[in-house]
Amino acid sequence: MGRGGGLVESARARVRWAAVHGVVRFFAQRGIKLGDPQAKLIADPATRADPGVVYQEIRERGPLVKGRVAYLTVDHGLIFDLLRSDDFRTVVVGGNLPGPLKVIERHTRSGALHPLAPPSLLSVEPPSHTRYRKLVSSVFTARAVNTMRDDVQRVADTLLDELVASGATTVDIVPAYCAKLPVAVISDILGVPESEQKRVLEFGELAAPSLDVGLTWPQFREVETGLQGFDAWLSDHIAELRKNPGDDLMSQLISASEDGVFLNDRELRATAGLVLAAGFETTVNLLGSGIDLLVRHPDQLARLQNDPSLWSTAVDEMLRLESPVQMTARVARKDLELAGKHLEPGSLVVCVLAGGNRDPKVFENPDRFDVGRANAGKHLSFSGGRHFCLGAALARAESEVALRTLFDRFPHLTTVGTGTRRDTRVLHGYSSLPVSLGEPATVDA
Template sequence: MKSRLLDQAGDHVKPVMRWGINHALPRAVLRVAARTGDLQGRMAIEATTNTDLTGLFEDIRSRGPVATTRIGHITTSHATVKDILTSDAFQAARLRPGNGLLGRLATWSATDQLHPAQPPSLLVSEPPEHTRYRKLVTRVFTARSVEQLRQRTQDIADELLDSLDPSEPVDLLDAYCGLLPVTVISEILGVPPEERATVLALGEAAAPSLDLGLSWKTFRTVESTLAAFDSWLSRHLDTLRANPGDNLLSKLIAAREDGVGLTERELKATAGLVLAAGFETTVNLLGNGIALLARHPDQLRTLHEQPELWSNTVEEVLRFDPPVLLTGRMCVRDTEIRGVTIRRGALVTTVLAGANRDPEIFDDPSVFDVSRANARDHVSFSAGRHYCLGASLAKMEGEIGLRAIFQRFPDLRLLPGAHRRSTRILRGFERLPVALG
């Protein structure tokens, strides 16, 4: 009886403890740091406020290739970001319990629930495990496979646009930007049409899971959503095992590297990440791109005259307003980057959006230019071993999705009420009302 009561008490206390250690405490530290002008603290807080971060990017850049802060290091230098992301002296940053009291409490309160920012997720795994996962996924997620999806993606975009009433205002996040990528990735992964709305809702609700410093309410929503997603994914994988099809997940279930496949936990972590990342970042790419082009009619005129620039336009959208703001790395051994010594255990924030505005790489970096010759030099999909597996799919969907809507509705204009997400890592719109014209 006493043991059962202790277990029940632990079930209530552990979530509070997880939130306190992983979110409440870091949020308090970041807020204090931001008030003192600390650059990493400012980035963490200002990124959630819908403010223009260009000035902050320049403040960081003015401190040299790597700015040292009370929290760690931060950089908006394009060259430095690439150095860090491709170096084996740095690994994907994730919360690791220490040996002190907080570490012991973190271990006690930890959950075995799958999380995109915890192993065996591809986002934070490192070699040799990461190498094995990536080989298996790459084998069934090739550029050729993506190219074969081009016509189907065009058909889906046309069907969605056919359903829109040009005489009525519409929120494109709900009616187009979300539905196009979730339909494509669902077909890739063998998700039946009747379950796609569930997948979209689960993905949207879990989007803040990559952030640090969540409120208690958001934290609880994320945990319950990840649990629901885990249950749904288990059922879906069981269905595919019983009835395998010509889809990525069926192939991933059967895939073997040197005779070894993925364990159930590895399979679910990989499949869940591919599913969520396969549409969440593309939703942002489409929304950000539509907003940018609607606000730059001169660039739309250029595209009307030179339609061959649509592919490059996607690269410029990714450079100018990327779907992912930043990524963190942990230094695993004392090293030197661009003349700056970084000690083992230090956290380094690589600001992808800031690197995309580096004037040493891009002329007039604050200008949106669909004909920019080196737009593809952005780092919006990261670099090195963690370069985004779905980059080619996202670019293809972005090109077709943006071209299709502006060719169908060339007079599209933004309406009041557009609102960006408050998430810190993923950057995009939550609402995007437009008049189609």
Template sequence: MTDHVKPAVRWGIGHALPRAMLHMAARRGDLQGRLTVEATTGADLTGLFDEIRSHGPLAATTVGHTTARHAFVKEILSDDAFVTARPRFGPGMLGRLATWSATDLTHPVQPPSMLVTEPPAHTRYRKLVTRVFTARAVEQLRDRTQQIADELLDGLDPANPIEAIDAYCGLLPVTVISEILGVPQQERATVLAFGGAAAPSLDMGLSWRVFRDVESALITFDAWLSRHFEALRAEPGDNLLSRLIAAREDGVGLTERELKSTAGLVLAAGFETTVNLIGNGIALLTRHPEQLEILRERPELWGNAVDEILRVDPPVLMTGRMCTRDTTIAGTTVLRGQLVTTVLAGANRDPEVFENPAAFDVTRPNARDHVSFGAGRHYCLGAQLARMEGEIGLRTIFTRFPGLRPLSGARRRPTRILRGFERLPVALGG
């Protein structure tokens, strides 16, 4: 009986209650509530970003503050007074229920995930995987990434429309990250399915159905990781997971839970946001053919175009930080325990940093100043890899199929944190 009740309690405390509170707040005009609710609709949020900025450096909300100003997003993400943690319940009834119903299931927003740990643990985990994602290491993957993109496109018939997310945008990054991590080819469909099913796990306010699907996906993936680790222990290879299993610092290696959390996060983060980057890029470039024409005339701009895509339609909409001590930001006091939501997509439209910020311009000189990869100690570990895959993935498909055009039926994901397309039908021919 308890096995059935605990998930319902977890959902009620972690999702149903916050969802009801945020919807009520949205109806009252609260900026955090409106942002959370409107993000699921796929609507253009530019007007809301402008409204948040109009309230000053930090706009007050029901749960704390939010900001869409570039300078203060960077400041908060870099300040050690703010940590990556979800709201905690006190010693009252909700706190006791949260403790009673807690699960030891590996989850991307529960410790020991790098997303929600802080130094010294975060430093230790990050050190173990950083060398795989350095600029030099990523550059060594460039030829192989190009080969994968070519092979995927070789299998497409230009006379037949495709659903770009399933046929290309997802397969390219999952193949690359799987090779980095030593995932056998026959297992890559499992990784891809896990990414899609677990993507909503970053959100609060999930429906009961989505919550159950997410937990089921996490349970299945946890079991798969156990089997995969056993295989790698029996036959280690030249890949990141084999090195993580063998890694020792002062004679101490990662525990099984730390291994699973680190591996699962790198696997999912290594391709899930890149799927969004490539899909969002295809959508933007087909809506702005004049920008695509510039890239055909000046192919050296493809790298800059990727940063402009990241600025205009970032794969991650926002990220939250919990204040650990009373502190002051831009003259505003933020109390211990308050949540500050940094709106990455809003900071990318800050007119104080970007001239004519609503325009999509692949020649923009400071496109790389976006904050789509975050800032500070939690700056995205795979930023270089994502840029490289985005550049190759987009340049190659538009070079191979110059007549590529969008078809009806495109649909955005209903997720709040991750921003991308669930479906993106395109015609490859002219």
């Protein structure tokens, strides 16, 4: 592209940012001064660092709270029902903008796929969603996930062997372990060669804030770079698998059909991109938060070391307390009553999953970390209904194996400092978490 074309594209991107994020950010910053909880969730740095304060504020104001442009809820029961209701649909990027801004967004968007734009599973409803999900489920079966546990164990052992061999005593555990493990596992699933895994991780990191609204201009440019790079890479990867299919699930998805109808290239890229990104984003965040929780609660770590059967419950408790996905949203399809309030068609409801996960009506002493909590599995972290996370079983299995193996190998591991949280609102986790490994346990030959 020539210099003139580059300037045009840059101008289009700037206009799109202004329409989708700039205007939202401007009004959110004004709303913060007025105490609007939704504005705080969008643009307040203090809320990003500790969103629990705002979640509690919403809870105290009632089951459904009206923000400047959307309703918000942290009520577990309300979120549970809403995610399963046919009276609501998922959000499409730009879909709830005012008319003129919606037109600008539509005419300035890039050709790259977006996780909140069709044909992504996150943004479509039946019948398209039913077809896509059925095809993915046909290859991403519970049996297939169960066979992956050995692969997860192998990857975890290899990564920890490398840490021991390096002689390092202090490492940043997020890039050294929490990110490498799920990327390696999901890459095996989708036929990504080892030489390409670093690129996939880089694209994922750049695109992670794409689920947020009110991005700054620098954040938006990074997201666009990540989405465009990821889309181009996926096109090449799928083309290669078409020519040389393997025994991976991505090759199986390419050849899968529903009544003789296959996913087209755009549908394949959207589906593969979502599975690939979601397959490591959630787990990276959960592993970092899980390590931090166990280090800060040595009594709970001791319980796990004395009774390894609690690991499965512990992972659900980590998902509850430190939800890797903090919130999702739904749009009313028609006039309806919800929690005593009248909603018009198009009304946006933000379901704060992380807030619902600390609802005291459901979870006794909800801020306490309890690896034996009887109802920890009632968390909302994997959404619900027809949009329940396809990779939930894999994320649980990866996290259980990865954390148990880490603390079995390094039982005296401690954190160094406080770590750095990700600069995202919807996704929640650590971008950096330095740890002191301590003396490794003896591994039987």
